[in-house]
Amino acid sequence: MSDNSVIGVLIPLHASGATVALLLGAWNLRRNPKGDRPHRLVGRVWVVAMYWTVISSFFIKELTPGRFSWIHGLSIFTFVTLSIGLWAAVTHRVQTHRRFMTGSYFGLLGAFAGAVAVPARDIPQWLVHEPARLALGAAACLLVAAAVITVSRRRRAARPTSNAART
Template sequence: MEHWNWLIATHAVAAGYVLVLGPLNIFRRAKDTVHKAVGFTWVGAMYYVCISSFWITHDGGFSWLHGLSAFTLLTVTLGLISAIRGNIAAHRGNMIGSYLGTATAFAFATLAPGRRIPALLAEDPATLAFAAALVLASSAALFLTLRGLTRRNLPYAPKRECAPGPAV
């Protein structure tokens, strides 16, 4: 198997964050400070995955995955602009579409013979399992930390209404 260089390794880890953090925001009911913080982390990871993919080629040429990366850069940017402008329906559509495109690319990269992930799974499954566990654990730590911070009475956390006490 070809040696994994730092670009491929960081690309794979960032893609792991995109795959784990995406559903946390999509399926979470509350769209609050945690949603924003996880979302900005997700957008940063998504930009890194897309941009770094242009330096990762299979057999020396570009593939449809590179076209998907260019399109995803556009949809993530449009989704971010839509959120800033308050167009939540467009934001939701662009971000969910971007996530589904990434999941499709991941499935291709995982299942297609001759790609690096299946080769790593065959030759060194412990390394792949460790990397996956690291991504899952650090994603959970980020999410739980952010959720815990917003539950405290910090200046940016929404204040909870208190029931009126007995009259004195």
């Protein structure tokens, strides 16, 4: 497989991970209560999608062929903020967790704006030249996010609420 064909697969997978993270992050930030089972399950999938997006970005070097660019610096920054937010959740530092995860999400929003606002980037190009493929990819991301949210809600509903309900 040539470098171009690897990049041809990697960029859509990178964009898909970012899109799923964008959808799940919005859901988790908007809903209340925070910290319950659905929040934690959706948050775990969001963290995996975010780490995938960050790590995969280091293999994409289209802006400066063969070299890292300033965007990779933002990826390093996001990796750090995401890791601090995850550490804060595991150690029950709620305020720190909230700040770092919210910041990581808004950074993702900024990256998304940059990916769609620059006409030469892949997403605007796909919109013009391959709209059906872009729509199919977006629909797949919506389905994945909806499935994660549905599973998180069902797990909560299926769990007994008291010891009396278990006997």
